Amino acid sequence: MTSPPARIPFEQWDRRYADLLAQGLHEPPYGGPLRRHLQAGDDRLAQLCYDNSPAALRLWNFLLTEGDRLRQARASGDLIVGTMKDLGTVPVMVYAMDHAVAFYPDGAWWTPCMMHASTCDLALAAAAGLDESFCPVRAMAGAFLSGRQFPRPDLLVCSAGATCDDFSAIAARLETLGYPIFWWEICARRHPEAAQGKPSEGEEAVALPGGGTAPRSQVQFVAGELERVRAQLESAAGQTLDDAVLARGIQAANEIRRRLAEICRLAFGSKICPLPALEMLIAQMLAIHFCSDRAQTLEVLTELLVEIRRRIAAGQGVLPPDAVRIYWVNPVADLRAMNLLEDCGGRLCGNDLMFAHATDEIPEDVPPLEALARCALADPMVGPADDRAARICREARALHAQAVIVSRIAGASHCAFEGGVISRRVGADLALPVLEIEVPSVSDALAPSLRTRIEALIETARRGAERSRT
Amino acid sequence: MSGRVLYSSPFVPPEWIEAHGQSPVRVLSLPTVAGAGVCPIAAGFAQAAGGGDDTIVVTTTCDQMRRASETIDGAGRVFLMNVPALWDNPASRQLYRRELLRLGRFLIGRGGRSPDPNSLIRTMIEHEDRRASQRAFLPVAPGAARVALVGGPLRLGDEWIVQMLESRGACLALDATETGQRTLPTPFDRARLDVDPVGELVRAYFDTIPDAFRRPLSMLHQYLSCALNQRGIQAIVLIRGIWCDLWHSQLSWLRQCGRPVAEVDLGGSASGAGCDAARIRTRIEALLEAIQ
Numbered sequence: 128m129t130s131p132p133a134r135i136p137f138e139q140w141d142r143r144y145a146d147l148l149a150q151g152l153h154e155p156p157y158g159g160p161l162r163r164h165l166q167a168g169d170d171r172l173a174q175l176c177y178d179n180s181p182a183a184l185r186l187w188n189f190l191l192t193e194g195d196r197l198r199q200a201r202a203s204g205d206l207i208v209g210t211m212k213d214l215g216t217v218p219v220m221v222y223a224m225d226h227a228v229a230f231y232p233d234g235a236w237w238t239p240c241m242m243h244a245s246t247c248d249l250a251l252a253a254a255a256g257l258d259e260s261f262c263p264v265r266a267m268a269g270a271f272l273s274g275r276q277f278p279r280p281d282l283l284v285c286s287a288g289a290t291c292d293d294f295s296a297i298a299a300r301l302e303t304l305g306y307p308i309f310w311w312e313i314c315a316r317r318h319p320e321a322a323q324g325k326p327s328e329g330e331e332a333v334a335l336p337g338g339g340t341a342p343r344s345q346v347q348f349v350a351g352e353l354e355r356v357r358a359q360l361e362s363a364a365g366q367t368l369d370d371a372v373l374a375r376g377i378q379a380a381n382e383i384r385r386r387l388a389e390i391c392r393l394a395f396g397s398k399i400c401p402l403p404a405l406e407m408l409i410a411q412m413l414a415i416h417f418c419s420d421r422a423q424t425l426e427v428l429t430e431l432l433v434e435i436r437r438r439i440a441a442g443q444g445v446l447p448p449d450a451v452r453i454y455w456v457n458p459v460a461d462l463r464a465m466n467l468l469e470d471c472g473g474r475l476c477g478n479d480l481m482f483a484h485a486t487d488e489i490p491e492d493v494p495p496l497e498a499l500a501r502c503a504l505a506d507p508m509v510g511p512a513d514d515r516a517a518r519i520c521r522e523a524r525a526l527h528a529q530a531v532i533v534s535r536i537a538g539a540s541h542c543a544f545e546g547g548v549i550s551r552r553v554g555a556d557l558a559l560p561v562l563e564i565e566v567p568s569v570s571d572a573l574a575p576s577l578r579t580r581i582e583a584l585i586e587t588a589r590r591g592a593e594r595s596r597t
Numbered sequence: 598m599s600g601r602v603l604y605s606s607p608f609v610p611p612e613w614i615e616a617h618g619q620s621p622v623r624v625l626s627l628p629t630v631a632g633a634g635v636c637p638i639a640a641g642f643a644q645a646a647g648g649g650d651d652t653i654v655v656t657t658t659c660d661q662m663r664r665a666s667e668t669i670d671g672a673g674r675v676f677l678m679n680v681p682a683l684w685d686n687p688a689s690r691q692l693y694r695r696e697l698l699r700l701g702r703f704l705i706g707r708g709g710r711s712p713d714p715n716s717l718i719r720t721m722i723e724h725e726d727r728r729a730s731q732r733a734f735l736p737v738a739p740g741a742a743r744v745a746l747v748g749g750p751l752r753l754g755d756e757w758i759v760q761m762l763e764s765r766g767a768c769l770a771l772d773a774t775e776t777g778q779r780t781l782p783t784p785f786d787r788a789r790l791d792v793d794p795v796g797e798l799v800r801a802y803f804d805t806i807p808d809a810f811r812r813p814l815s816m817l818h819q820y821l822s823c824a825l826n827q828r829g830i831q832a833i834v835l836i837r838g839i840w841c842d843l844w845h846s847q848l849s850w851l852r853q854c855g856r857p858v859a860e861v862d863l864g865g866s867a868s869g870a871g872c873d874a875a876r877i878r879t880r881i882e883a884l885l886e887a888i889q
Binding site: 255256257260261262287288289290291292293295296297299300302303308310311312314315317320344348351352355511512513535537538539540541542543544545547548565 | 632633634635636639657659660661663664665667668677679681682683686688689692695699702809810812813814818840841842843845846848849850
């Protein structure tokens with residue numbers, strides 16, 4: 128099982144899997160060859176490149192069997208909560224309870240990529256009035272209507288207020304189609320008011336995970352909203368979700384977040400690249416709702432971490448040592464873009480996938496709902512784009528990024544203006560080249576253009592590095 | 598500082614601004630050419646409001662508008678007001694009230710003054726009296742097709758759409774756009790005004806203005822169902838900025854209302870001219886042919 132680390136195309140995984148079995152590979156119940164997911168309809172898998180480790184195989188198998196786990200949960204009578212939009216906060220509350228799972232129907236936004244637009248539920252979404260002018264997350268509506276991706280949740284909880292209009296519109300449309308939603312309000316994060324001549328009258332600033340601040344009043348407001356969510360969850364589950372139970376849930380979530388932080392520290396910070404960008408993206412996604420199994424998430428991440436450490440100790444990476452270090456902003460609707468970055472000579476050295484608040488540790492020294500409120504307010508999407516840009520700059524600097532790619536999402540309301548704000552800030556603070564691209568769900572038609580632009584960026588970054596050296 | 602306060606959202610009470618000794622100016626977006634994915638209404642507002650040293654109040658009622666506020670030059674003169682989405686949540690209502698008070702403090706910091714209750718009440722009554730005429734529906738000519746405009750704001754110069762309707766023998770029997778009657782606050786309760794004028798602002802604005810950003814949507818849908826029936830509407834024009842998902846997503850619901858609907862998007866080109874206008878004209882003409 129100690130083959131040299133490599134990125135391998137899909138067709139090589141059959142052989143690799145057979146070799147691993149012959150070498151005594153032990154798999155969890157959701158294990159198996161990748162090909163079965165292709166046969167089940169995840170067409171895009173055939174066009175991707177993968178890390179060749181058993182840890183990566185387990186990661187993919189875990190990701191691609193979430194629907195099975197949700198159906199098992201339904202069969203077992205567990206409470207299934209569809210949490211929408213907040214990306215990372217409400218699931219911590221749900222998993223604190225017994226016999227309850229949370230998942231993000233939002234995650235269906237990758238089905239147009241994985242299953243190709245022609246075979247997924249987009250037609251159903253379009254028939255419901257959510258046409259191609261909307262963000263790919265409209266696939267979520269199709270998934271609800273078809274019932275093919277996941278079982279109908281027992282409860283839907285969605286944040287409203289400082290959210291993307293496209294998502295909010297799609298969720299509201301779902302509600303009119305007969306899927307009741309429990310809404311909770313997330314306010315637009317702002318900076319605490321300064322005192323006007325009287326220092327004692329300034330607003331109290333509360334530190335948020337990730338380094339920002341918010342006024343105490345906003346933290347209290349969001350904590351109050353999460354109190355309403357708590358009451359709703361208790362009612363749906365018939366259980367008490369008191370502070371002690373919540374605190375244990377936060378501790379468990381933090382254990383996962385710490386594990387992920389270590390993976391990111393090593394994968395992004397090492398001289399060699401121990402894990403490809405695509406697997407890093409998937410690993411990070413696990414943090415938001417634990418892929419419907421919190422305990423397994425920890426095991427999957429632990430195995431990845433062991434593999435990463437082993438590779439670093441052996442000095443074995445998956446990319447050439449001179450790969451250009453790229454900081455990537457926003458998740459990509461087409462997973463293949465992560466492969467493309469590496470094919471062009473780049474290497475992921477950090478990213479902001481819109482859910483930094485789901486990977487930062489949740490405070491454990493304040494009451495649990497306040498801690499979760501701080502976490503929700505740290506969401507980069509509920510605050511000013513300039514705050515987000517400032518964090519991107521901090522991380523890109525610390526990770527020695529040589530260039531930044533801002534990947535826009537077609538039809539997403541936040542992308543219209545934030546790209547410019549981020550580009551200007553990165554240019555001003557770091558003097559790094561920045562590339563803005565738009566990646567559709569299936570980017571094959573644009574691949575030549577994307578490749579050219581990414582290659583040009585990497586070339587520019589290389590020249591910049593050479594100039595710095597001389 | 599000019600003393601002028603520019604805003605566009607109907608959830609910003611002009612009487613609150615005026616009571617702080619400032620001059621409220623509701624700004625319509627300029628028709629503007631915006632980039633791919635960029636809402637021309639938001640970009641047009643940023644363009645119309647940018648420059649100078651006017652105070653600018655932007656709300657969170659629209660994600661693109663919220664984010665466009667960051668592109669306006671002049672840090673310190675832009676106020677982003679949280680207008681909560683949940684209309685049936687007491688905490689959200691309280692938040693709106695606190696935001697009004699925060700806006701007041703901001704205006705004082707920009708050279709305004711703290712309003713005494715009597716002057717606030719007087720200003721509120723004056724504005725209410727001025728709004729009375731806007732509540733009256735336009736007379737409908739006998740035999741004219743009764744059309745409703747529903748949707749987001751009209752921009753400066755978009756009046757030609759109404760003129761075109763009228764020139765084709767139809768009449769605007771309901772203006773439920775953001776710049777129309779839909780967003781007028783409910784009349785103040787004079788008895789409550791004396792007790793808690795700020796609370797009355799909250800009731801008149803936050804409690805009653807229906808909009809596509811508010812959750813749940815039942816408030817908007819109840820308003821539209823009622824207004825469309827009361828006004829005997831025969832056809833609906835859904836009007837929105839291109840890329841406006843909030844209003845675009847209302848199309849399916851409107852189509853279930855039993856009347857023909859034409860959706861027109863306000864693109865990036867100048868009002869009344871170019872292919873945008875031709876497209877809008879054709880759609881509306883087809884709608885009118887269907888009912889006449």
